[in-house]
Amino acid sequence: MKITKDQIDSLNAGRMKRHSVQYSYCKEQCEAAGIDMDWVTNQVAAFEVAIPSWALGAGGTRFGRFQYGGEPGNLYQKIEDIGVLHALSGSAGEVSLHIPWDIPEDTDRILRHADQCGIGFNAMNSNTFQDQPGQSLSYKYGSLCHVDAGVRRLAVQHNKEVIDYGVQLGSKSLTVWLADGSNFPGQLNFRRALQNTLQSLREIYDHLPADWSMFIEYKPYEPNFYSMVIPDWGTSHFLANRLGEQAFSLVDLGHHLPNTNIEQIVATLMMTGKLGGFHFNDSKYGDDDLTVGSIKPYQLFLIFNELVYGFNHNESNNPVPAWMIDASHNVKDPLEDLLQSLHAIETAYAKALLVDQVALEDAQSKNDVVAAERVLHEAFQQDVRPILAEARKRRGAAMAPVEAFRTLDVRNQLIRERGSQQTATGL
Ligand code: PSV
Ligand code: MN
Secondary structure, eight states: OOOOHHHHHHHHHTTHHHHHHHHHHHHHHHHHTTOOHHHHHHHHHTOOOBEETTSSSOOEETTEEOOOTTOOOSHHHHHHHHHHHHHHHSOOOEEEEETTTTOOSSHHHHHHHHHHTTOEEEEEEOOOSSOOTTOSSOOTTOSTTOSSHHHHHHHHHHHHHHHHHHHHHTOOEEEEOOOOEESSTTSSOHHHHHHHHHHHHHHHHTTSOTTOEEEEEOOSSSSOSSEESSOSHHHHHHHHHHHOTTEEEEEETTSSOTTOOHHHHHHHHHHTTOEEEEEEOBOSSSSOOBOTTSSOHHHHHHHHHHHHHHHHTOTTOOOOOEEEEOOOOSSSOHHHHHHHHHHHHHHHHHHHHHSOHHHHHHHHHTTOHHHHHHHHHHHHTSOOHHHHHHHHHHTTSOSSHHHHHHHTTHHHHHHHHHOSOOOOSOO
16 A cells, blocks of 8 residues: 555645644744754654564564454565555655565565665664574574584575675665573583674674675573573674674664663763664563653653764764664554654654753763753753654655554555455564
């Protein structure tokens, strides 16, 4: 299904009167505080986040999975769904593919189709955490870290193939997430596992085209519960440093132990020029993969505050990170959930852009803790919904995407087109 410009325009027309009043008020308030609202709005309008090809259907837990009607049954339909998200939000113009969940068999056809849907290709993701049918050796005891050189070779080869697919699609990066680790003390030699991983990553790195990046994701636990070979940002950073200029760390918000100060990790990685990518989601306990901003919106704002500071003080030439949502949808319509996540990301970004950096530095230099905190609260408490609506209008999208999704009855149209029985690939 496709959403037309006329549909968007007519939905927006109905909101214009109220929006003009709200945006003018917001503009007045912000400009009184010395903020250039046009600039802020345009920054938000330029912000895009990739959608993972595996997040368009129902997510499951190990206890069960509840089907959605109209789930995309192949990569073409997944790209169409992202086209719908992009038409509605104006900020979801790229897909991130997971291989082999989504193998782009006919690349020319995929490229043509993606082009028609207005979608490009973001980071490629490899999968050495599941054995594939007919696989000669197993990843049961790890992949890039494995004690058996044959398994390591298989996993390296898979990553090289993922890069090759990505090259054909115009992607520019590979994200490596490893489930490698151990469940019991004594199972794994920590040092050897890390050395093997570094060596395997080096072979993959050597296969990267010169204009590509490699992102190394870390995770403290799950699916292994005693140790993970890359459990934290320090290990990921160490590996990225050893590999070279094209390797970076990737921060997945759900990959931290409870109460970890993620904004501080972001600040450190940006300072060293090694923040390459971001997976957005939210969590209460672990890697819960909930809607972005649904549990800890203040933390998300603080993270964006560090990102904005990092963009403005970029002595290490940190590249613009590859932004992606990495969430799972167990009880919500996946497309609505993704629209909510995009909204939360843009909200946090807009608020971070409103932070009075001069006042903050001044307060910090005087150790005025209350003043510093008040600067942050001032921005966090500002209602930025009119800025987001204006940004969406400027990029030709729906000013209120979830409402538009419902008014246009997208889910039922998808069910009519695809039926209720298809299951999207992914976890
Ligand atoms: C692992 O939990 C992870 O965050 C990695 O990014 C995987 O590629 C993705 O989730 C799989 O759902
Ligand atoms: Mn992730």
